[in-house]
Amino acid sequence: MQAKKPKVVIIGAGMAGLTAANKLYRGAGSRGVIEVCVVEGGKRIGGRINTSEFGGDRIEMGATWIHGIGGSPVHRIAQEINSLESEQPWECMDGFLEEPVTMAEGGYPLNSSLVSPISNLFKKLMDFAQGGSCSSNGCSSRDSGGTGSLSVGSFLRKGLDEYWESMKEREEVEGFGGFWCRKSLEEAIFAMFENTQRTYTSAGELQTLDYGAESEYRMFPGEEITIAKGYLSIIEALASVLPPGLIQLGRKVVRIEWHSLSSSAENGNNNGAIRPVKLHFMDGSMMEADHVILTVSLGVLKQGIKQESCLFDPPLPSFKNEAISRLGFGVVNKLFLQIHPSINLPHLQMVFHQAKHHHSSRIPWWMRRTASLCPIYTKSSVALSWFAGKEALELESLDDQQIIHGVSTTISNFLPHQICNGHTQPEFVKVLKTQWGTDPLFLGSYSYVAVGSSGDDLDTMAEPLPVNKGTHYHGNSSPSSSSSPPLQILFAGEATHRTHYSTTHGAYFSGLREANRLLQHYHCTEL
Numbered sequence: 001m002q003a004k005k006p007k008v009v010i011i012g013a014g015m016a017g018l019t020a021a022n023k024l025y026r027g028a029g030s031r032g033v034i035e036v037c038v039v040e041g042g043k044r045i046g047g048r049i050n051t052s053e054f055g056g057d058r059i060e061m062g063a064t065w066i067h068g069i070g071g072s073p074v075h076r077i078a079q080e081i082n083s084l085e086s087e088q089p090w091e092c093m094d095g096f097l098e099e100p101v102t103m104a105e106g107g108y109p110l111n112s113s114l115v116s117p118i119s120n121l122f123k124k125l126m127d128f129a130q131g132g133s134c135s136s137n138g139c140s141s142r143d144s145g146g147t148g149s150l151s152v153g154s155f156l157r158k159g160l161d162e163y164w165e166s167m168k169e170r171e172e173v174e175g176f177g178g179f180w181c182r183k184s185l186e187e188a189i190f191a192m193f194e195n196t197q198r199t200y201t202s203a204g205e206l207q208t209l210d211y212g213a214e215s216e217y218r219m220f221p222g223e224e225i226t227i228a229k230g231y232l233s234i235i236e237a238l239a240s241v242l243p244p245g246l247i248q249l250g251r252k253v254v255r256i257e258w259h260s261l262s263s264s265a266e267n268g269n270n271n272g273a274i275r276p277v278k279l280h281f282m283d284g285s286m287m288e289a290d291h292v293i294l295t296v297s298l299g300v301l302k303q304g305i306k307q308e309s310c311l312f313d314p315p316l317p318s319f320k321n322e323a324i325s326r327l328g329f330g331v332v333n334k335l336f337l338q339i340h341p342s343i344n345l346p347h348l349q350m351v352f353h354q355a356k357h358h359h360s361s362r363i364p365w366w367m368r369r370t371a372s373l374c375p376i377y378t379k380s381s382v383a384l385s386w387f388a389g390k391e392a393l394e395l396e397s398l399d400d401q402q403i404i405h406g407v408s409t410t411i412s413n414f415l416p417h418q419i420c421n422g423h424t425q426p427e428f429v430k431v432l433k434t435q436w437g438t439d440p441l442f443l444g445s446y447s448y449v450a451v452g453s454s455g456d457d458l459d460t461m462a463e464p465l466p467v468n469k470g471t472h473y474h475g476n477s478s479p480s481s482s483s484s485p486p487l488q489i490l491f492a493g494e495a496t497h498r499t500h501y502s503t504t505h506g507a508y509f510s511g512l513r514e515a516n517r518l519l520q521h522y523h524c525t526e527l
Helices: 015-027 073-080 112-131 152-166 182-201 232-239 261-267 298-304 318-326 389-397 400-414 455-461 504-521
Strands: 007-011 035-039 051-054 057-060 101-104 253-257 277-281 286-289 291-294 328-330 332-339 348-351 372-375 382-388 428-433 446-448 489-491
Touching: 007 015, 007 277, 007 286, 015 035, 015 232, 015 504, 035 286, 051 428, 073 232, 073 504, 101 182, 112 152, 112 182, 152 182, 182 348, 182 382, 277 291, 291 504, 298 318, 298 328, 318 455, 332 389, 332 400, 348 400, 382 389, 400 428, 489 504
Parallel strands: 007 035, 007 291, 101 348, 291 489
Antiparallel strands: 051 057, 253 277, 277 286, 328 446, 332 382, 332 428, 348 372, 372 382
């Protein structure tokens, strides 16, 4: 029997999923044209957006910044719902703090004459990578001889080598007790900026970040700000138009049955009698749908295409699997520490020695690639440090006392006691950390274009299944038969946007894209 109206199930109640639900419900669901449902594996909405509180301050466990306010849909929504002002103090409420105190391992303060030249060099190299043409500057081409294997990391290090070559005749630095020389200081300062860039991109190593794709990434103009009432207020605004019961929490999907070319041939023409997609949940229940908008993270997709996981039945076509496999998905974690009220911690940039024989044996390895530790706003008693890659994963495995000991040991190595109001060792009294890498609902933080992949893979991520004849696709899979029900699985999320991947606004745009695809399919475009 023909279903009375098509059913759209959205998997994931994060930014992409709730944007799609909001658009579909307002555009067709509220008028009874289609049925909309959101299933979320976790116990809360928001996905990788998770506003919390710590030490009396509002903090973000996930997405933190509006990356440019000019034209940002997130900024527009925040303005509309009056979320940009709050009486409660919030993370980065005063933007970027005053000029940081930069210290070298061993407790050596670094003045701007040492830091600024390297800071300027790093910024120019990154600006060039994100907008210039490498071949026009006489360095390796963007395609590295057509292989596309040049990384951002190798490009940056080549720039540093050329800088050293042009600055050969310089005086050696003094006053570092033989622990540092000029070149080792400059390399360590450069590494500090690289480590910050790792947290921006989620690439655990910048050598895995594709240089050619870097220039495609886009940011909005204007300042970067945080949301006073929290990023979760944006999510709640999107969800507020949805009727009770439309979002179902604690509904983790473990298998998605759909009709590919082969399965359609085996089962015959569907003819609309039954819904073509079946969702199987962890609790053993099942739900049918005409269309599924899948908004899970790239990390979950990477896990889901493994043979032992079998998220998709039948498996995804090879062109989709290959794009999922090639793209990068990293781990970035935030560490919040509440400081004893008697200590006024500065915004500290830490320059670690790169030569292992110069390492302080007391500093744990997982702290050595942390670029900074600073209060989340001026005179806050809450400090924040960012971790990426294997250090971020290690952080997840440590208990609070191990973390406090490791951070305290590190800070005491860097800060002369007079900077912390006479205390030789800062006292951290409470810890809160994010754990995105081991959370089974995410398995990481956000995507990046890895060496060996390209922006084309991000476009491939966005292609719905089955792929009908005449539709552009990548890879060697054949398009599905026109007898297969169309638009069974649609893909949304930050990893499906070519120019705004890794961002909340990229996720927002992707949710709109897939909602509009279905609205056009059902001729509901007048709204």
